[in-house]
Amino acid sequence: MANIFKKVFFVDFLKGLSLTLRYEVSKSITMRYPDEEKWLPYQRFRGLHTLNRDSQGRELCVACELCAKTCPTKCITVVPMEDDKGIGISDRIAKVYEINLVRCMFCGLCEDACPTTAIRMGRDYELACFSLDCAKAEKKRLLAPKEIPQELDGGYVIKARFERTKEGLKVRPDLSKKKRWW
Amino acid sequence: MEKIFFLIFAIMAIASAIGVVSLRNPVHSAISLMACFFQVAAIFVLLRSPFLAAVQVFLYVGAVMVLFLFVIMMLDIRKATISRFVPGGLFWIVVILIALVYEILAVISKSNLLARRVAAVRLDGTVAEIGKTLFTEYLLPFEVVSVILLVALIGAIVMGKKEIK
Amino acid sequence: MSHELITMDINTLIEVALIIVKVIFVSLTLFALPIPLTWMERKVAGHIQLRLGPFRVGPHGILQPVADMIKLMFKEDIVPDKADRRLFWLAPLLAMVPAFAVYAAIPFGDTVKIPFVDKEITLYISDMNVGILYILAISGMSVYGLILGGWASNSKYAAMGGIRSSAQMISYEIALSFACVAVVMIANSLSLLDIVNAQKELHWNIIYQPLGFIIFLIAALAEINRIPFDLPEDEGTLAAGYHVEYSAMKFSFFMLAEYVAMVTVSVLAVILFFGGWNAPLFLPEIPIFWFVAKVAFFIYFFMWIRFTLPRYRYDQLMTIGWKILLPLSLLNILVTGLFLL
Amino acid sequence: MIPLSWYIMLSAALFIIGMAGVLTRRNILIILMSIELILNSANINLVAFSYFLQDLRGQVFAIFVMTIAAAEAAVALGILVALFRNRAVVNADEITTMKG
Numbered sequence: 001m002a003n004i005f006k007k008v009f010f011v012d013f014l015k016g017l018s019l020t021l022r023y024e025v026s027k028s029i030t031m032r033y034p035d036e037e038k039w040l041p042y043q044r045f046r047g048l049h050t051l052n053r054d055s056q057g058r059e060l061c062v063a064c065e066l067c068a069k070t071c072p073t074k075c076i077t078v079v080p081m082e083d084d085k086g087i088g089i090s091d092r093i094a095k096v097y098e099i100n101l102v103r104c105m106f107c108g109l110c111e112d113a114c115p116t117t118a119i120r121m122g123r124d125y126e127l128a129c130f131s132l133d134c135a136k137a138e139k140k141r142l143l144a145p146k147e148i149p150q151e152l153d154g155g156y157v158i159k160a161r162f163e164r165t166k167e168g169l170k171v172r173p174d175l176s177k178k179k180r181w182w
Numbered sequence: 183m184e185k186i187f188f189l190i191f192a193i194m195a196i197a198s199a200i201g202v203v204s205l206r207n208p209v210h211s212a213i214s215l216m217a218c219f220f221q222v223a224a225i226f227v228l229l230r231s232p233f234l235a236a237v238q239v240f241l242y243v244g245a246v247m248v249l250f251l252f253v254i255m256m257l258d259i260r261k262a263t264i265s266r267f268v269p270g271g272l273f274w275i276v277v278i279l280i281a282l283v284y285e286i287l288a289v290i291s292k293s294n295l296l297a298r299r300v301a302a303v304r305l306d307g308t309v310a311e312i313g314k315t316l317f318t319e320y321l322l323p324f325e326v327v328s329v330i331l332l333v334a335l336i337g338a339i340v341m342g343k344k345e346i347k
Numbered sequence: 348m349s350h351e352l353i354t355m356d357i358n359t360l361i362e363v364a365l366i367i368v369k370v371i372f373v374s375l376t377l378f379a380l381p382i383p384l385t386w387m388e389r390k391v392a393g394h395i396q397l398r399l400g401p402f403r404v405g406p407h408g409i410l411q412p413v414a415d416m417i418k419l420m421f422k423e424d425i426v427p428d429k430a431d432r433r434l435f436w437l438a439p440l441l442a443m444v445p446a447f448a449v450y451a452a453i454p455f456g457d458t459v460k461i462p463f464v465d466k467e468i469t470l471y472i473s474d475m476n477v478g479i480l481y482i483l484a485i486s487g488m489s490v491y492g493l494i495l496g497g498w499a500s501n502s503k504y505a506a507m508g509g510i511r512s513s514a515q516m517i518s519y520e521i522a523l524s525f526a527c528v529a530v531v532m533i534a535n536s537l538s539l540l541d542i543v544n545a546q547k548e549l550h551w552n553i554i555y556q557p558l559g560f561i562i563f564l565i566a567a568l569a570e571i572n573r574i575p576f577d578l579p580e581d582e583g584t585l586a587a588g589y590h591v592e593y594s595a596m597k598f599s600f601f602m603l604a605e606y607v608a609m610v611t612v613s614v615l616a617v618i619l620f621f622g623g624w625n626a627p628l629f630l631p632e633i634p635i636f637w638f639v640a641k642v643a644f645f646i647y648f649f650m651w652i653r654f655t656l657p658r659y660r661y662d663q664l665m666t667i668g669w670k671i672l673l674p675l676s677l678l679n680i681l682v683t684g685l686f687l688l
Numbered sequence: 689m690i691p692l693s694w695y696i697m698l699s700a701a702l703f704i705i706g707m708a709g710v711l712t713r714r715n716i717l718i719i720l721m722s723i724e725l726i727l728n729s730a731n732i733n734l735v736a737f738s739y740f741l742q743d744l745r746g747q748v749f750a751i752f753v754m755t756i757a758a759a760e761a762a763v764a765l766g767i768l769v770a771l772f773r774n775r776a777v778v779n780a781d782e783i784t785t786m787k788g
Contacts, residue, residue, distance in 0.1 A: 010561075013656075020655040024394045032402060188690050192698045199702050199725055203709030208717045209434070209498060215721045216491065218702075222728050225698070228690070229739040231747055233537075236480040238731075241754050244487030245517060246724065246761045251494050252513045253765045254717055255506065257772050275711040282707060286700045290693060309477060309537055315744045316751070327755050334759030341766030344773075 031157055038160035045154065046106045046121040049099055051142040059087055059143070060118035063094040067110035067119055075103035076110060089116065097139040101127060123154065188228055195221035208254045216247045233309045369472050373450050381606040382412040388650050395654040422595035427500055430592065434499035439593070439600035442492020445485045446607040452478045453614055454540050456624045456635045470635065471540065478539040479531060479619075483524055486570070486611060489604060490516040493572075493579055493589045496601070500592035508588025511661065512572065512579035518668040519569040519576075525676035526563035529556055529683040530619045543623030551622040556683070560620045562676045567612040569668065571605065573649060575656040578664055613645035695736035702729035720764050727757045 006012060031037040041047065052060050063080035081095035110119050119142075129135065198221065201214030219242040226235035316324055386401070386409060393400025401408030426435055456470035475481055490513060497509020530552050531537055534545040546552055553560050569576035580588030590601045617623060617638065624638040659667070702725055709722030731750045738746020 016655045017651065020395045020651060023397055024391070024651075026397070028394060028397050028399045030398045032399065035402070185690055188694060192694070195698065196701050196705070199705040202721055202725060203705055203713060203718065207431075208715060208721075209431075209495075211718050211721055213434070213437075213491075213495070215725065218725065219728065222702075222732060225695070225732060226735055229695070229735050231735055231739065232475060232477045233480070234731075234735055234747055234750055236477045236484050237751065237754060240480060240484035240487060241758055242724070242728070244484055244490075244520065246758055248490055248494065248513050248517055249761060249765055250717065250721065251491075251498075252510065252517075253768060255494070255498055255510050255513075256769065257717075272712075275708070278711065279704060279708055283700075283704055286704070290696055290700070311744050312747055312751070315748050319745075320748055320752075323752060327752055331755060331759050334763050338762040338766035341763070341770045 034160070034162040036160065036162075037157050040154045040156055040158050041123045041125065042154040043123070045123045045125070046108050048101070048122050048124040048127060048137065049110070049142055050120050050122040051097065051139065052118055052120055053143075054089060058089045059093055060089055060116045061094050061097065062088060062090050062092050062116055062118070063097075064115060066113040066115065070109050070113040072107060072109065073103045073105055075100040094139060097142065099137040099142070100135065101137055102132070102135045184228060188225070191221045191224045191228070195225070209251065212247055212250050212254060215250075216243055219243050219247065233312060365468060366472060370451075373472065374447055377447055377450065377607050377610070378603070380610060381603055382416070384606050384609075384646065385412045385415065385602075387647075388653075391647070391650045392654050395651075416599070419595055419599045424595040424597065425592070427502065427592045430501045431499040434495050435592075436597075438492050438496035438499055439597045439604075440492075441495060442489055442604040443600045443607075445488040445492075446604045446611065448485050449482050449611050451475075452481045452539065453611075453618070454543065454623070455638055457540075457544075459635075474538055474540045477537050479527055479537050479542070482539075482611075482615065483520070483527065486608070487516070487520050489608065492601070492604060496593065497579075497589035500589075502592050504585045504587075505589050505591045508579045508581070508585050508591070511581075511585075512589060515569055515572075515576065515578060515664060515668075518665060519566045519672070522562055522668060522672035522676050523566035523570055525673070525680060526559045526566060527619060529559045529676075529679050532680070532683050532687060539618055539623075543618055543625070546622040547625055549622070549625075549628070551620065551625075553620045555686075556620060556679070558675065558679045559683075560616075562672050562679065563616065563619065565667070566672060567616065568649070568652070569664070571608040571612050573605075573609065574653040575659050576664055577658060578661055581658060583658065609646060609649055610642070613642045613649065616645050617641040692736060692740045695732060699729040699732040699736070702726075702732070716768055720761065720768075724757060724761065727753055 031039070033039070054060055063078050065078045065080070068074075068076040068078045077096060077098045077100075078094050079096040080092055082091060083093045084091045087093055106121065108121050111121055127135075195218050198214040198218040202211045202218065205211045205214065219238060223235040223238040223243070226232070226238060389408075389411065390400040392398075401411040404410040404414045426432060451472050452475050454469075454471035454474065458467045458469050460467050493512040493516075494509045497505040497507070497512065500506070530542060533552060533555060534542040536542065536545075572579050578588075579585075580590065582588075585591070590598055593601060621641050624632075624635065626632045626637050627641075630637075706722045706725035706729065709725065710719050713719055713722065731753050734746040734750040734753065736746075738744060738750070
């Protein structure tokens with residue numbers, strides 16, 4: 001009897017319609033990524049690598065090539081060089097340190113292998129580009145200061161601005177305003 | 183004005199009718215038959231019977247020809263399109279057709295109905311009038327036709343159904 | 348009748364000019380309608396799925412349809428090898444022309460006074476005394492575009508879409524017409540103007556014909572190939588059905604026909620069951636406003652349904668058409684007849 | 689005013705074309721379509737006479753003709769589908785086994 005009632009008055013159908021109507025008026029969960037909002041990743045996020053320095057500004061990397069050895073995709077190239085000007089923490093530093101981002105799968109094994117904690121996975125994930133040149137991360141790029149400080153806690157949405165600069169499209173985050181995305 | 187329209191419709195109707203019998207591909211034939219029916223509907227409008235014109239489009243163009251196309255697509259017509267066009271015995275066919283044309287021309291030229299002009303009284307509200315005529319004077323034929331339709335419906339279903347073995 | 352043409356007085360000329368203006372206005376409106384409608388459909392889809400919908404082109408993505416249109420215009424026009432070229436050309440036109448031709452008989456309102464000239468104009472192109480029959484007949488013709496598009500592409504998915512559409516359209520046309528017959532019985536006329544005028548003062552047909560309305564709505568959904576009955580262009584099983592092989596402008600003709608058909612069905616639902624341009628409740632009468640508002644509601648309703656229901660299976664579609672809707676619509680006619688007697 | 693004879697000539701032309709189709713073509717589908725054409729030419733006549741005699745009976749009969757034509761098409765196509773399923777032919781010359 002209840003079944004017939006349900007069928008005659010399209011109860012299930014009306015339930016479905018009301019559900020979709022409820023969704024329609026509720027707030028969307030998508031964010032408008034490049035234009036207005038940006039996701040700030042957690043601290044343990046595995047993005048573009050960084051080469052770190054110690055507190056006196058010396059490069060931590062000693063060009064031991066352990067990261068290149070342990071890399072499963074063989075995407076890291078390290079060429080060592082003798083140096084006594086105090087750029088590095090020892091007199092052996094990397095002349096060339098290059099990561100092929102096309103092949104890198106961001107597994108983080110280089111991070112584990114590094115004896116001096118020089119290489120770390122950073123939080124930069126905007127790696128898309130129009131030519132293959134920028135898919136190669138050189139030492140200079142890895143050493144450059146990051147826009148997102150390592151100390152900052154992540155896991156939320158921040159305001160961002162989408163800009164067309166001469167170097168290409170850039171998403172400029174505004175770290176002061178943040179909100180939880182849910 | 184009306185004559186020009188009639189001529190346009192008539193010429194298109196005849197052209198598409200010739201298309202029906204002369205085109206190789208049954209799908210093309212069906213399309214030109216559809217066009218022909220449409221022209222005939224237009225001629226019905228010229229004859230001040232819009233109801234029949236609408237029924238013509240509804241029934242012939244909207245249903246019967248779609249049915250034809252449906253069946254044509256269901257059947258494999260690739261062989262049919264390359265088969266020979268006119269079979270033997272063409273001579274007799276031509277003789278019969280010429281006799282037919284002659285006969286029709288003779289009847290038309292002898293008849294005195296053709297000079298007739300339209301009566302001064304116009305039939306108004308044709309839909310209601312047709313309905314009344316259909317359900318009073320022609321009630322029995324109407325019922326017979328509906329029974330025929332029912333029989334055709336059942337027949338078509340039985341024919342179209344796969345045999346249960 | 349040629350001498351009549353010459354002796355036509357100025358009033359007749361004005362009448363003819365008015366009709367031409369109306370025809371141009373209506374067809375331009377219909378050509379432009381898919382622009383807001385595609386935007387609206389994408390926004391509705393987005394919000395129902397908790398997304399935002401298009402946002403990049405123009406404020407709130409309002410220029411997205413224009414961008415789409417430009418893209419469709421400049422796309423390569425591909426005709427498949429071994430396709431039946433003539434029919435492949437003809438099919439989009441055959442889909443589009445009936446969709447527009449329907450509007451010759453649709454009234455958008457009664458009469459409006461032009462303020463300065465002091466002349467009344469009618470808000471319909473023509474008041475045929477067989478209006479509803481004409482609309483059903485012409486809209487039944489739009490199936491040719493689907494069938495021929497499917498057949499001419501010489502592709503198996505397209506052909507299956509074409510066959511499905513022909514069977515579906517014939518099946519649901521019956522139920523649709525029968526739902527309309529009950530309305531015609533109440534109004535005692537086939538003319539749409541009379542049907543609307545019979546619904547004055549809240550005697551809307553929806554009150555007397557709830558079953559007829561439901562049948563009409565379901566059959567109309569099937570007739571315009573929208574979800575849950577969009578089997579002819581079923582993306583899941585047929586790639587895109589009858590228009591798989593179409594691209595560029597030809598494809599956009601199919602889309603245009605589909606949107607115009609959706610508007611037509613909404614307009615018909617309003618005229619037949621919701622009192623046309625008569626104001627709801629006791630609100631003031633504003634020419635054309637209430638009509639457009641009701642039509643907009645129905646268009647929204649169709650979009651709403653599209654993103655609520657899943658697609659039916661083909662055998663379910665046929666079962667609904669022949670075993671449920673057809674007997675119900677006959678019953679509806681019978682009951683209506685008994686009440687009228 | 690269009691004279692009645694024009695309508696009759698049109699309907700005669702359609703009739704003869706349909707007749708030629710029935711006689712010359714061997715594809716059953718096209719034969720059926722030609723029959724529809726013949727029925728339609730009869731309809732033109734009926735409606736034309738109905739208009740010129742100011743009598744509705746012609747139109748009523750045209751409606752009957754249309755109904756019967758629809759029924760005929762449905763049954764004929766049903767037979768055709770059944771036939772195609774058994775023999776896979778659409779050529780009228782190849783279906784002669786029923787001949788005595």
